[in-house]
Amino acid sequence: MRKMTPRNDAPRLVLHGGWEFTKDDGVDKIISEFAGGKILLIPDASKFPEKQTERAVERYRLYKTRVLLLDKKAAVLPQGIRVLYVGGGQPTKLMTYFKNRPELLENIKAKWRRREITWCGCSAGAITIMPRMLAPNSYGRGEADLELALGLINNNAIVVPHWNADDTEEIWRQKVLKTHRGKLVITIDEHTALFWHQDKAEIIGLGTVGLACRGQHKIYKNGQMISGLKIQDHI
Numbered sequence: 001m002r003k004m005t006p007r008n009d010a011p012r013l014v015l016h017g018g019w020e021f022t023k024d025d026g027v028d029k030i031i032s033e034f035a036g037g038k039i040l041l042i043p044d045a046s047k048f049p050e051k052q053t054e055r056a057v058e059r060y061r062l063y064k065t066r067v068l069l070l071d072k073k074a075a076v077l078p079q080g081i082r083v084l085y086v087g088g089g090q091p092t093k094l095m096t097y098f099k100n101r102p103e104l105l106e107n108i109k110a111k112w113r114r115r116e117i118t119w120c121g122c123s124a125g126a127i128t129i130m131p132r133m134l135a136p137n138s139y140g141r142g143e144a145d146l147e148l149a150l151g152l153i154n155n156n157a158i159v160v161p162h163w164n165a166d167d168t169e170e171i172w173r174q175k176v177l178k179t180h181r182g183k184l185v186i187t188i189d190e191h192t193a194l195f196w197h198q199d200k201a202e203i204i205g206l207g208t209v210g211l212a213c214r215g216q217h218k219i220y221k222n223g224q225m226i227s228g229l230k231i232q233d234h235i
Contacts, residue, residue: 009034009197010034010082010118011034011118011195011196011197011201011202012112012115012118012119012196012197012198012231013118013119013120013121013129013153013194013195013196013231014027014031014118014119014120014121014193014194014195014196015121015126015129015159015161015186015188015193015194015196016088016120016121016122016123016125016126016161016188016192016193016205017122017123017126017161017162017163017164017188017189017190017191017192017193017205017207017209018088018122018123018161018162018165018188018189018190018191019088019122019123019190019191020052020055020056020085020087020088020122020123021052021055021056021058021059022055022191023191023206025191025192025193025204025205025206026204026205026222027191027192027193027204027205028059028060028062028063029062029063030195030204031083031085031118031120032060032063032064032065034082034083034118035065035082035083036080036082036083037064037065037066038065038066038067038068038080038081038082038083039056039060039065039066039067039068039081039082039083039084039085039120040068040069040070040077040078040081040083040084040085041053041056041067041068041069041085041087042070042084042085042086042087042097042125043056043069043087043089044087044089044093044094044097045086045087045088045089045090045091045093045094045097045123045124045125046087046088046089046090046093047089047090049087049089052087052088052089053067053069056085056087068081070104074104075101075103075104075107076103076104076107077104077107077108077111077117081117082116082117082118083117083118083120084108084117084118084119084120085120085121085122085125086119086120086121086122086124086125086128087122087123087124087125088122088123088124088125088126088161089123089124090124090136091124091127091128091133091136091149092136093124094124094125094128095128095149095150098150105150108152109152112152119152122161123161123162126159126161126188127149127158127159127160127161128149128150128152129149129150129151129152129153129159130149130151130152130153130155130157130158130159131148131149131151131154131155132146132147132148132149132158133146133147133148133149133158133159134146134147134158134160134176135147142172143175144172144175144176144179144180146158146180153231153232154232155184155231155232156182156183156184156232157183157184157185157186158180158183158184158185158186159186159188160176160185160186160187160188161188161190162188162189162190163187163188163189163190163207163210164189164190164207164208165190173187177212177215177217181212181213181214181215182213182214183213184211184212184213185210185211185212185213185217186209186210186211187209187210187211187212187217188207188209188210189205189206189207189208189209190206190207191205191206191207192204192205192206192207192208192209192222193205194209196229196231197231198230198231199227199228199229199230199231200225200226200227200228200229201225201226201229202223202224202225202226203220203221203222203223203224203225203226204222204223205222206222208220208221211226211229
């Protein structure tokens, strides 16, 4: 049986590959262990935020953890929040959400830098953490162009969730790896997450996580640890 995660050993980031709250992939149970009984959910990237919220409430009820929503006019996170969960959906919607709430984004960044919160991001919530992300119109079958993201951290990496999606062509996957071979490309399958500490990470879930750089794509499975994967200088 997995031991409870101490608060001071909580990951800095949890990056989920897609379809949060829909399968028992082990991710939410572990998040609940360091959440302190509640998580704050931002579902605004989703086409159906109410449905995403319902799924989150149902899933976290199993682990005696409440799901809270942010007041629409809030400029700061409530006190006592340890986990901010940014749900999946459309990256452009999420970028617009934070563009319209610059004070909130700065408050989140400040709390994250002080290690007061863990950012848990699924799909769009994972894509946007780096300074650059795959352009939404490039995803799946298109090009591999990059555009500005939120820049929660300063890292020469891009995150690519839904890596194992059935409707994503293999030729596009290989194009992403080849085009961005000078970056660290973090590929994450659906129902799978990377629990990223300051300089190490653990894989939890039903699929795999891949780290690709300069032509090599190394694959990690559930329960495996990655040493030396550093979260670089903060912005």
